[in-house]
Amino acid sequence: MDGVICHTNPFHSIAFQRFFAKRNLNPTQEEYAEHMYGKNNGYILSHFLGRKIEGEELALLENEKEGLFREIYKDEVNPIRGFMEFFAKLKSEGLLTAVATSAPRANLDLIIGALGIGNQMQSQLASEDVSKHKPDPEVYLKSAANLGVKPENCLVFEDSFSGASAGLNAGMKVVGVLSSHTKGELPNCDLYIDNYEKLEIATLLSLFD
Known part of the structure; x- marks a missing residue:
């Protein structure tokens, strides 16, 4: 979702700046790029605060930071160029779609709700729905199970190293979305895109030939 449907990372950075400034x-920004984008909050908070953050403390701090993000972002929800048109093409072809994010459920509800596509997602999984975070493939394997589709017949769109690795670890094809990182900063994906303009379904289907 983050960096794939919407380019939220700049707003997450602002929220973290306010959180850490306190x-x-x-x-x-270099530290954010290396230790925030595509990472779960347990890792991010533990890294920057210099100690293991877990359990109830993690829940409290995560709620504080994500609350800041949602307040900043609620009037800024804007999909990556061409996404809505591309998503409409996917649905017109009858393809099943899922969102599998490391973000909290409240963030998913905000973004997917603002775009009005929740009723077209056959699976919606957030950080609360898994015990292991990306690059572990759990969230993608659960998504495939929800869709009733074999992992090898799934295609993942990811913008981060950990996310793309999760898709590959699940045995899925992966499209690297270059919204936050360069090709060299991602694992070896099956396809790379800057945005969704001119992206054709036939191009994606050819990845499975």
Whole structure:
């Protein structure tokens, strides 16, 4: 979802800046790029706070930071160029679609709700729905099970190293969305796109030949 449906990372950075500023911390954009994009909050908070954050403390801190993000982003929801048209093409072909995010359910509800596509997603999984986070393939394997589709017949769109790795680890084809990282910063994907403009269904189907 983040960096794949909407380019949310700049807004997550703002939320984290405000969150960390309260704690007299000021990570650089380079540090955010390396240790935030595509990572789960347990990892992010543990890294920047310099100690293991888990359990009830993680839930409290995550709720604080994600609340900041939703307040900042609620009036800024804007899909990546061409996404809505591409999604409409997928649905017109009768293809099953799922969202599998490391973000909390409230973020998923905000973004998918704002775009009005929730009723067209046959599976919606957020961080609360898995015990292991990307690059572990759990969220993608659960998504495939929800869709009733074999993993090898699934195609994942991902913008981060951990996310693309999760898709590959699930035995799925992966399209790297270059919204946050370069090709060299991602594992070896089956296809790379800058955005969804001019992306054809036939091109995606050819990945399975």
